[in-house]
Amino acid sequence: MTEQAYTEMDLLRFTTAGSVDDGKSTLIGRLLYDSKSIFEDQLEAIERTSEQRGDGYVNLALLTDGLRAEREQGITIDVAYRYFATPRRKFIIADTPGHIQYTRNMVTGASTANLTIILVDARHGVVEQTCRHAFIASLLQIKHLVVCVNKMDLMDYKQEVFEKIREDFRKFSSKLSVPDVHYIPISALNGDNVVDKSENMPWYQGSTLLYTLENVHVGSDFNHVDSRFPVQWVIRPQSDQYHDFRGYAGKVEGGVFKPGDEVIALPSGFSTRIQSIETMDGPVAEAFPPMSVVMTLADNIDISRGDMIVKPNNQPQVGQDIEVMICWLNDKKLVPNGKYAIRHTTKEARCVVKDVRYKVNINTLHRIEDDKTIGLNDIGRILIRTTQPLLYDSYSRNRMTGSIILIDEFTNETVAAGMII
Amino acid sequence: MNSYNLTHLKQLESEAIFIMREVAAQFEKPVLLFSGGKDSIVMVRLAQKAFWPAKFPFPLMHIDTGHNFEETIAFRDYLVEQTGARFIVRNVQDSINQGRAVEEKGLNPSRNGLQTITLLDAIEEFKFDAAFGGARRDEEKARAKERFFSHRDEFGQWDPKNQRPELWNLFNGRKQPGEHFRVFPLSNWTEMDVWQYIAQEKLEIPSIYFTHRRTVVNRNGTLLGKCDHITLLNGEKYEEMQVRFRTVGDMTCTGAVLSDAATLQEIIDEVASARVTERGTRADDKRSEAAMEDRKKQGYF
Numbered sequence A: 001m002t003e004q005a006y007t008e009m010d011l012l013r014f015t016t017a018g019s020v021d022d023g024k025s026t027l028i029g030r031l032l033y034d035s036k037s038i039f040e041d042q043l044e045a046i047e048r049t050s051e052q053r054g055d056g057y058v059n060l061a062l063l064t065d066g067l068r069a070e071r072e073q074g075i076t077i078d079v080a081y082r083y084f085a086t087p088r089r090k091f092i093i094a095d096t097p098g099h100i101q102y103t104r105n106m107v108t109g110a111s112t113a114n115l116t117i118i119l120v121d122a123r124h125g126v127v128e129q130t131c132r133h134a135f136i137a138s139l140l141q142i143k144h145l146v147v148c149v150n151k152m153d154l155m156d157y158k159q160e161v162f163e164k165i166r167e168d169f170r171k172f173s174s175k176l177s178v179p180d181v182h183y184i185p186i187s188a189l190n191g192d193n194v195v196d197k198s199e200n201m202p203w204y205q206g207s208t209l210l211y212t213l214e215n216v217h218v219g220s221d222f223n224h225v226d227s228r229f230p231v232q233w234v235i236r237p238q239s240d241q242y243h244d245f246r247g248y249a250g251k252v253e254g255g256v257f258k259p260g261d262e263v264i265a266l267p268s269g270f271s272t273r274i275q276s277i278e279t280m281d282g283p284v285a286e287a288f289p290p291m292s293v294v295m296t297l298a299d300n301i302d303i304s305r306g307d308m309i310v311k312p313n314n315q316p317q318v319g320q321d322i323e324v325m326i327c328w329l330n331d332k333k334l335v336p337n338g339k340y341a342i343r344h345t346t347k348e349a350r351c352v353v354k355d356v357r358y359k360v361n362i363n364t365l366h367r368i369e370d371d372k373t374i375g376l377n378d379i380g381r382i383l384i385r386t387t388q389p390l391l392y393d394s395y396s397r398n399r400m401t402g403s404i405i406l407i408d409e410f411t412n413e414t415v416a417a418g419m420i421i
Numbered sequence B: 001m002n003s004y005n006l007t008h009l010k011q012l013e014s015e016a017i018f019i020m021r022e023v024a025a026q027f028e029k030p031v032l033l034f035s036g037g038k039d040s041i042v043m044v045r046l047a048q049k050a051f052w053p054a055k056f057p058f059p060l061m062h063i064d065t066g067h068n069f070e071e072t073i074a075f076r077d078y079l080v081e082q083t084g085a086r087f088i089v090r091n092v093q094d095s096i097n098q099g100r101a102v103e104e105k106g107l108n109p110s111r112n113g114l115q116t117i118t119l120l121d122a123i124e125e126f127k128f129d130a131a132f133g134g135a136r137r138d139e140e141k142a143r144a145k146e147r148f149f150s151h152r153d154e155f156g157q158w159d160p161k162n163q164r165p166e167l168w169n170l171f172n173g174r175k176q177p178g179e180h181f182r183v184f185p186l187s188n189w190t191e192m193d194v195w196q197y198i199a200q201e202k203l204e205i206p207s208i209y210f211t212h213r214r215t216v217v218n219r220n221g222t223l224l225g226k227c228d229h230i231t232l233l234n235g236e237k238y239e240e241m242q243v244r245f246r247t248v249g250d251m252t253c254t255g256a257v258l259s260d261a262a263t264l265q266e267i268i269d270e271v272a273s274a275r276v277t278e279r280g281t282r283a284d285d286k287r288s289e290a291a292m293e294d295r296k297k298q299g300y301f
């Protein structure tokens, strides 16, 4: 690879969803294998294991089977991350298991993803779990969905099979808000339309999966409109050279900041201008998501971690009573009126759950209002009151300033993922 | 199309810087584990960037097995001096002398397992509550499920089944007294990313990463460099070869690869066409398929 190439590659994060045995592990194995991201020693190890198990072929699915417990049970139980690259892009795969009880894993994987691949078994078509996965992807505001109709080889590569599934999915997903959906007929096992175009499906004129992954436009997935800079850390060198330097370190979570811009610091409300945007490599002319930078301001105002620097004409909401869609991640159920620690951007506070509005039936998307107990893998809408005001946007406007986690104050476990409405 | 795009390396860099600042803010006493290898060299650079123009607010610490390559140790000392950071060394040999650890018997006595004991003792001694490591998820199967913030119980152990979910960039570093975290800012980097970053940033690295002539013995397909800690077996002999190292672990278990790569670009080209994972050159992982997972559970990096 030339130096030119790797200094221009960008990054796509995606997640995979499907029911057990739809072929997720095989598909990922196939992507890694056909894009030559598998090494000889890894291949030897899975050849050995395939033989011991009596699989009768080299089981590419074994490549993505991480931990011993899973190897023994033959199932994937936690989010695992995989990496591969082509000359165009580096890819990060959050490989999430398809079990009913693992909504939590899919939510976790999807929280950082640009794209979701949903696998459908050509023999079974769109099933309850397909809908569930599509719903979660849309809930998490994934902008790009690729529906892979897998095991086409078992249905003689017939076009009607693919068309019917596409139609069924389209009908269902019209209720969801996913702007960009692709449909691809594949055989993960044989490699049809994964990396190479299938000779068995001449009727399919679209792109292969890898081509789609390489070309999906993700540049605009970040919010470049609402300027948001949550302060993470205050930098005061107190060295001779930088005696009076006072900089605010953080990651830009929305919009574009430039030196000279008028800004206001929240919650104090003091306004000032950006003096400079610094990095160790030198000052920059503009900062946008997801850059980590240091800002210096024209006036000396009191700002600390958890505060936010924004533009005066475009401010986030400020409030303590917040409506949130949550996914429950813990065995211990949500306690009505319970108190939890809450993390939002760089701020930590406490909150109390004032009300459970409803629970969502994630297969039908209907509201359940008579049973409001929220336990592991449940999704529901709640009202919380925080001890301090949060500076937030709705999740649909900005994933970074619209997301929260709840933490059990006794066990310190992360018990819920929340999207502000 | 707009022009607000960052390359994959810039995105990975920004993510790692974010993690380092989060640790500085959420923990009382972090430490950066530093070996002088390429991953920890990248970590030091990222730490400098994260807090510039201030110094990074944590010390560096090396858990020295005593089986390191001379070149790595010399480089380690050189880099430490350049950063001006506080530097702590704790030796596996001391743990052995104190009877806290027992040297392995047999052919390739590896001190990797013993490192865990020395590390946990040092964490307790200094009351560190977060230890940065340079590990990457692409290195090994068991690491693929590791979190950025990896919670360890009071015995320093990792429970793969009971990890906290990590969502968006909201990291939960809360813990009970006596517990600590390992934090891996390079989680999403691959070996290739590390080399590309070293090239992009023009970082210096120890000479053993580049091609050189070395006396080695071929033991079960692993080329081990001649040193005091290795005894030849019947039928084995030392040979001179043109090699380089892809990782800088223990001399007793880190294998060299035949290579003519003399520049960073040549290393990058070699990595791009490599057919064996970098840990494939480490004999300690070959012991069993679950070797890494077992060591991690006990508190290894």
Ligand SMILES: Nc1nc2c(ncn2[C@@H]2O[C@H](COP(=O)(O)OP(=O)(O)O)[C@@H](O)[C@H]2O)c(=O)[nH]1
Binding pocket: A018, A019, A020, A021, A022, A023, A024, A025, A026, A027, A061, A098, A150, A151, A152, A153, A154, A186, A187, A188, A189, A190
């Ligand atoms: N015929 C056929 N079998 C497949 C295909 N993809 C996966 N399989 C098989 O389906 C089974 C389940 O696949 P696996 O990848 O383990 O599914 P996962 O549970 O979704 O990860 C395995 O026996 C695979 O060999 C395909 O495209 N065609």
